[in-house]
Amino acid sequence: MKKAVLLSITDDTTEMRSLLDTLGVQVIREFHQNLRHPHKASFLGPGKIEGIQKELEESEFDVAVVNGILRPSQHHYLEMKFQKEFIDRPGVILRIFSEHAHTQEAIAQVTLAKLRYEQPFLREWIHKAKSGDRPGFLAGGAYATDVYYEHAKTHARRIEKGLRELSKQREITRAKRREQGYSLVSLAGYTNAGKSALLNRLCEASVEVDDRLFSTLSTTTRRLKGSRANILVSDTVGFIRDLPPDLIDAFNSTLEEVFYADLILLLFDSSENDDLIKSKLRTSLEILLPRIERRSLVVVGNKTDLIDDERKKKVISIVESIIGSYELLMISTVREKGLDALRTRIGLIQNLSAVLSVELPLSDGSMGLLSRLRASCDVSEEVVGTIVKATIRCRSDDLGKIIGWLEAAGALKIITNDGPRAEGAQRTGISNGSEGAPLT
Numbered sequence: 001m002k003k004a005v006l007l008s009i010t011d012d013t014t015e016m017r018s019l020l021d022t023l024g025v026q027v028i029r030e031f032h033q034n035l036r037h038p039h040k041a042s043f044l045g046p047g048k049i050e051g052i053q054k055e056l057e058e059s060e061f062d063v064a065v066v067n068g069i070l071r072p073s074q075h076h077y078l079e080m081k082f083q084k085e086f087i088d089r090p091g092v093i094l095r096i097f098s099e100h101a102h103t104q105e106a107i108a109q110v111t112l113a114k115l116r117y118e119q120p121f122l123r124e125w126i127h128k129a130k131s132g133d134r135p136g137f138l139a140g141g142a143y144a145t146d147v148y149y150e151h152a153k154t155h156a157r158r159i160e161k162g163l164r165e166l167s168k169q170r171e172i173t174r175a176k177r178r179e180q181g182y183s184l185v186s187l188a189g190y191t192n193a194g195k196s197a198l199l200n201r202l203c204e205a206s207v208e209v210d211d212r213l214f215s216t217l218s219t220t221t222r223r224l225k226g227s228r229a230n231i232l233v234s235d236t237v238g239f240i241r242d243l244p245p246d247l248i249d250a251f252n253s254t255l256e257e258v259f260y261a262d263l264i265l266l267l268f269d270s271s272e273n274d275d276l277i278k279s280k281l282r283t284s285l286e287i288l289l290p291r292i293e294r295r296s297l298v299v300v301g302n303k304t305d306l307i308d309d310e311r312k313k314k315v316i317s318i319v320e321s322i323i324g325s326y327e328l329l330m331i332s333t334v335r336e337k338g339l340d341a342l343r344t345r346i347g348l349i350q351n352l353s354a355v356l357s358v359e360l361p362l363s364d365g366s367m368g369l370l371s372r373l374r375a376s377c378d379v380s381e382e383v384v385g386t387i388v389k390a391t392i393r394c395r396s397d398d399l400g401k402i403i404g405w406l407e408a409a410g411a412l413k414i415i416t417n418d419g420p421r422a423e424g425a426q427r428t429g430i431s432n433g434s435e436g437a438p439l440t
C-alpha cells in the first residue's frame with residue numbers, strides 16, 4: 001500500500017481520506033494550516049512548508065497529497081522543494097477514474113481528462129526549463145518534456161474526435177429510442193449517493209454497488225420493471241466538488257445520457273450532516289442545471305432508513321430551501337421505502353394526455369398495429385362486426401406519428417383530443433401518407 005502525507009488548508013479532510021482510501025493509499029501524516037486561500041507560491045505558507053520539510057526528513061512516504069487544487073507554479077515549487085511527487089485533488093480523482101475505467105468510452109474519457117489536466121503542469125515545466133531553472137517534467141529533460149507536450153496535444157485531439165463520434169452515435173440511439181416510444185430517466189447525483197443501488201431496485205439489475213467513491217464510471221441503461229410503458233433508467237458517473245470544468249467536459253459523452261433524459265432524478269444521501277447535504281446538492285445542481293435546459297428534475301433524498309422522522313423533517317426543510325420549486329421525494333432504496341411514490345412520479349413522464357378514438361378495419365394489420373402501440377400507449381379496443389373500435393391514450397408528442405401509422409393501416413375514422421395543444425381538433429376520414437413503420 002502506498003504511503004502518503006496530506007497537506008490541507010482546512011481541518012475537514014474526510015472526503016479526501018475516502019478518496020485516498022478508494023485508491024488504496026494510506027495517509028501516515030496530516031498537516032493543517034487554516035487559511036482562507038492557499039498561499040500563492042507554496043499552497044501552505046512558506047514557513048509552514050519549511051517546518052513540514054524538517055519534520056518529514058526521517059519519514060518514508062511515496063507521495064504528498066494536497067487537499068485542494070494546485071496551480072502549476074505551486075506544484076513545480078513543491079516537487080522541487082521536497083523532491084517527491086505531489087498530487088492535488090483533481091489528480092487523485094483522475095487516478096481513481098483511471099482505475100475504475102473499464103469500457104472503451106470511459107478509458108478514452110479518462111485519458112482525455114488526464115491529458116487536459118497535465119497540460120498546464122507541462123507548460124510550467126517547459127517554461128521553467130527554458131528559463132534555465134531546471135531540466136524537465138519529472139526529470140525527463142527539457143527536450144523530452146517539449147516532445148511529450150506536443151505528443152499529448154495530438155493525442156488529446158485524436159481522442160476528442162473519437163468521443164465526438166461516440167456522442168453522435170448516442171444521439172442516434174436516443175432518437176431511435178424516442179421514436180420507438182421509450183422515455184429515459186437518468187440517475188444523477190454526488191458519488192456514493194446510491195444511484196447504482198436504486199437502478200438495481202428499479203430495474204432488477206445487478207450493477208456494482210459499493211461504499212467506495214466512483215464505483216460507476218460508465219453508463220448502464222436498463223428497462224424499468226413493472227411498468228406498462230417503455231421506460232429506461234440510466235445510471236452513470238457521480239459528481240464531486242472542485243472538479244475543473246475541463247474534466248467534467250471530458251466526460252460529456254457519458255453525461256449526455258443524464259443531460260438529455262426526459263426525467264432526471266437527482267439523488268443525495270439524506271443521512272449526512274447539514275453541511276454535506278447542502279454542499280453536495282449545490283455541487284450537483286451547479287453541474288446539472290446549466291446543461292439540462294428545462295428538462296424535468298426531481299430531487300430524491302436516499303438512505304432515509306438511517307435517519308429518524310424528526311431528522312427527516314429537518315432534512316426536507318434544508319433541501320427545500322436549496323432546490324426552490326423542484327419536487328422532492330424521500331426514499332430508502334435498501335428498505336424499499338418511498339419507491340412506489342417514485343415509480344408513480346416516473347410514470348408521469350409518459351404523460352399519456354392525448355386521446356385518440358379510432359375505427360380500423362378488422363385485419364391482422366390493424367390488430368398488429370394496436371398491439372405494437374401498447375408498448376408505449378394505453379390501448380383499449382372492441383370488435384364490432386368487421387370494425388375495431390379503439391381508444392388510444394398516448395403522449396401528445398407522439399400524436400402525429402401515431403396518426404400517420406393509423407392512416408397507413410387504413411383507419412376509417414380518427415378523432416383526436418390532444419388536450420390543450422389541439423383543443424377540439426377533429427380529424428375524420430382516410431388519408432394517405434405515413435411516417436414509416438411503427439415500433440419495430
Ligand SMILES: Nc1nc2c(ncn2[C@@H]2O[C@H](COP(=O)(O)OP(=O)(O)OP(=O)(O)O)[C@@H](O)[C@H]2O)c(=O)[nH]1
Pocket residue numbers: 190191192193194195196197198208209210211212213214215216217237238239302303304305306331332333334335
Ligand atoms: N443505508 C442505506 N445504504 C444505501 C442505500 N442506498 C445505497 N446505499 C449504500 O450506499 C453505498 C453507495 O451506493 P452506490 O449505489 O454504489 O452509490 P452510487 O451513487 O452509485 O456511487 P458511485 O457509483 O460511486 O458514484 C453502498 O454501500 C450502498 O449499499 C439506502 O437506501 N440505505
Ligand SMILES: [Mg+2]
Pocket residue numbers: 195196197208209215216236
Ligand atoms: Mg454507482
